Amino acid sequence: MPARTPPPAPSPAETGLLLPVPDDDGAPFWSYAAAGELRVQACAGCGTRRFPPRPCCPRCQSFDSDWQRTSGRGRIWSYVVAHPPLLPGYAEAAPYNVLVVELADDPAIRLVGNLVAAPDAPLGSAPGDRLRIGAPVRAVFRELGGGDRRMTLPRWVLERP
């Protein structure tokens, strides 16, 4: 794995957010995210990419897979703006956006995430008038949590801020 730049420490406002609880199939995604890479599972037999990750390929039934690095570029497929009632850590950040991004490398792969104003900016920091289906975005990485429970999540910034 390439050397990584340590992500900025989480801001106090973001300590109440839920951290992913990876399952066996999803764990590699989060390990690569911690290294600043956006990778998706692909079948080692027929090459078909799949998301979310799962034990075997729905196309050729192979149990062998590898994780292909993506460019981290995509477009907004859809988005919402969430308002209370919400869980406490999220209510403080509301209203905030949540996106579905389709990847430029493979539009059939879509990821849920958040548009932020800058890599170290908090949830809800992107101006609402910049949210638009089709807008090009790129992945940035943000470490959340504290103590021995830290996870790195991909977030998204506009390609043309």
Place this chain on the structure above:
Amino acid sequence: MKDAAAIVGIGRTPFAKQLPESEKTLACRAILAALEDAGIAPAEVDGFASYTMEETDEVEVAKSIGAGDVTFFAKAGYGGGGSCATVAHLAAAVATGQATVGVAWRSRKRGSGGRPWRNTTVQLPTPAQWTRPFGLLRPADEIAMLTRRYMHEYGATRDHLFNVALACRNRANQNPAAMMYERPLTREMYMTSRWISEPLCLFDNCLETDGALACVVVSADRARDCRSRPVYVHSAAQGLPAQHHGMVNYWAEDPLRGPAWTAAQQLWKHADLCPQDVDVAQIYDAFTALVPLSLEGYGFCGRGEGAAFTEGGALEIGGRLPLNTSGGGLSEAYVHGFNLITEGVRQLRGTSTAQVPDAATCLVTAGEGVPTSALLLRS
């Protein structure tokens, strides 16, 4: 299966934001009311079906109401997607001799008992690891995401969603049992209400209700001897499409083509009727946006035409397809869609508070956006 089983009894408790009795007590009251409606003694009950999310189980319910020896019991999964499946499973059971008197029920204190999405411990593994950390916390957020895309692709507007909310509210205003009986809705109220998850506002979301409902299913032969007019299960179906992902269907090739399409193919394949024959529909309405998607899925209009279908009063009494004539989940009660089944029965008995004249065929659907089920009922 066609017309081999019938719903012969329906029962319910009052609906309210908060009822004092337990879910178990409410379940027993609804079931006994349904048996009384059918004219069948509790000791004759030998089949049960409910939802996997139902908290009262067969053992507790059977011994409380005084059921006999039970030979069939089943539960259908995926929240409100299982509503019609409970009746479908009982219909199959009585048609194949596994039971003679089946009871389906749902009892839920969703009004006073808390919001399931607040529980972060049981839902965080797959697929929640891909959605919830980003603040996509509630069913409303998950469906709002599909709604935005639907509006973008097909030109649907908030006025189309309002058409759905208004039709349900208008019917509730005719139904004294509805939580929104004396609460009319106006376009101004809708357009100025608070957001829950843009593009969905407060009135795009279903109610939060305490209440219970039940129905009794027997064979067509037995149905003729019952107290109430039988309503036949003409066709029934479940649907879990290939490569479906549940309410967060963003990873499907075509996320806007949900389980309704799969259930519909199976439903119509086994029916003597087609969508144009349906007199009245009870379509699952946890969110307004599920209705245009379901109208397309069940074949009332073409792909992308569900929003436009709602125009011109189409969903009102006298319109092309009167919708959710007791008020539905949006305005009567939200009990995981079971009130849509009982209202379908009332329409075909001719006893609805918003009766469609001479209604002989009713489509009832379960939750769209999750693995689902549907019933085609006829008088």
